[in-house]
Amino acid sequence: MNTTTLTALAEPNRLHIIELIRDRGPLTIGDIANRLELNQPQTSKHVRVLHEAGLVEVQPAANRRIIKLRTEPFQELDHWLESFRSMWDDRLDRLDEYLRDIQGRDHSD
Amino acid sequence: MNTTTLTALAEPNRLHIIELIRDRGPLTIGDIANRLELNQPQTSKHVRVLHEAGLVEVQPAANRRIIKLRTEPFQELDHWLESFRSMWDDRLDRLDEYLRDIQGRDHSD
DNA sequence: TTAAATTATTCCTTGAAAGGAATATTCCGT
DNA sequence: ACGGAATATTCCTTTCAAGGAATAATTTAA
Numbered sequence: 497m498n499t500t501t502l503t504a505l506a507e508p509n510r511l512h513i514i515e516l517i518r519d520r521g522p523l524t525i526g527d528i529a530n531r532l533e534l535n536q537p538q539t540s541k542h543v544r545v546l547h548e549a550g551l552v553e554v555q556p557a558a559n560r561r562i563i564k565l566r567t568e569p570f571q572e573l574d575h576w577l578e579s580f581r582s583m584w585d586d587r588l589d590r591l592d593e594y595l596r597d598i599q600g601r602d603h604s605d
Numbered sequence: 606m607n608t609t610t611l612t613a614l615a616e617p618n619r620l621h622i623i624e625l626i627r628d629r630g631p632l633t634i635g636d637i638a639n640r641l642e643l644n645q646p647q648t649s650k651h652v653r654v655l656h657e658a659g660l661v662e663v664q665p666a667a668n669r670r671i672i673k674l675r676t677e678p679f680q681e682l683d684h685w686l687e688s689f690r691s692m693w694d695d696r697l698d699r700l701d702e703y704l705r706d707i708q709g710r711d712h713s714d
Numbered sequence: 715t716t717a718a719a720t721t722a723t724t725c726c727t728t729g730a731a732a733g734g735a736a737t738a739t740t741c742c743g744t
Numbered sequence: 745a746c747g748g749a750a751t752a753t754t755c756c757t758t759t760c761a762a763g764g765a766a767t768a769a770t771t772t773a774a
Contacts, residue, residue: 497624502615507732508608515606518689525751538733540752545731559741559750567693574686577679580627584676616762634721647763649722654761668720668771716774723768732759739752744745 497576501569504549509534510542514551514565522555522564606685610678613658618643619651623660623674631664631673 505511512532517523523531529539543563546552551569555562614620621641626632632640638648652672655661660678664671 497614497620499615499617499620502611502620505606506608506611506615509732511606511608511611518692526749535734536751537735537753541732544752561751565689565692567689570686570689571693573682574690577683577686580674580676580679581683583674584680618762635719644764645721646723646765650762653722670721717772718774719770719772721768721770724766726764726766728762728764730759730761732757734756734758735754736756737752737754739750741750742748744747 497573500549501551501573504546504551507542507545509538510546513539513542513546513563517552517563517565522562524560524562526560528563606682609658610660610682613655613660616651616654618647619655622648622651622655622672626661626672626674631671633669633671635669637672 505514509532513528516528516531520531525536525539525543528534528543529536532539534542543552543554543561546563547554549569551566553564553566555564614623618641622637625637625640629640634645634648634652637643637652638645641648643651652661652663652670655672656663658678660675662673662675664673
């Protein structure tokens with residue numbers, strides 16, 4: 497896992513920006529600033545960090561910039577988490593194994 | 606999503622500690638320090654942060670502390686990522702739909 | 715009880731990140 | 745070309761996290 501993704505997400509305002517776009521779809525800097533009650537300069541700065549981290553795509557449209565989510569970093573994070581999933585999947589795996597065991601068991605005795 | 610988990614993971618050495626324990630199982634402070642070539646004080650400090658963030662469990666054993674991974678924060682992170690999964694699952698969903706469409710299509714003409 | 719091993723804490727310094735305020739830049743419409 | 749809107753950048757200050765070095769605390773062994 498690379499830490500730039502995590503560092504970008506670790507700042508509360510940036511995390512809010514990400515979740516806002518996830519929920520509302522692509523937004524401009526001004527939209528984001530309004531909805532999250534941030535000043536425009538700080539919003540630009542945070543979006544810059546998100547963009548440099550590859551979390552976000554920036555589409556110039558005349559005067560404005562439309563900010564979209566990119567999928568790759570989240571996929572990477574998801575993939576990284578797979579290496580941990582066995583920690584809490586064990587219980588389910590055992591249940592699964594148990595059920596398959598039940599299925600094939602000889603019930604004749 | 607809460608930022609304390611992300612903040613804790615965003616520091617490279619701490620991320621290494623997490624991955625080390627994930628791969629090798631529970632380790633002591635000294636083990637971690639040796640394997641990652643960190644000084645003991647910094648290792649203790651980083652583990653402290655990880656513990657305060659709930660990422661790690663600390664079991665005193667005589668002179669030493671045994672550091673184990675906790676599952677909850679990773680489960681939470683996993684759950685948070687689910688809200689993003691549709692972003693890259695859409696393509697697969699459409700492919701799936703396409704394939705099912707192909708299957709049922711009338712090829713008689 | 716003393717010594718050695720393991721870990722924790724404190725103090726200090728440094729660097730980086732974040733916000734505020736002001737200003738610059740870019741683009742459109744007229 | 746000019747004014748206004750949207751965004752970017754700069755400068756400044758403050759806060760905070762991280763590492764180094766030294767030292768404290770705890771436990772075991774002898």
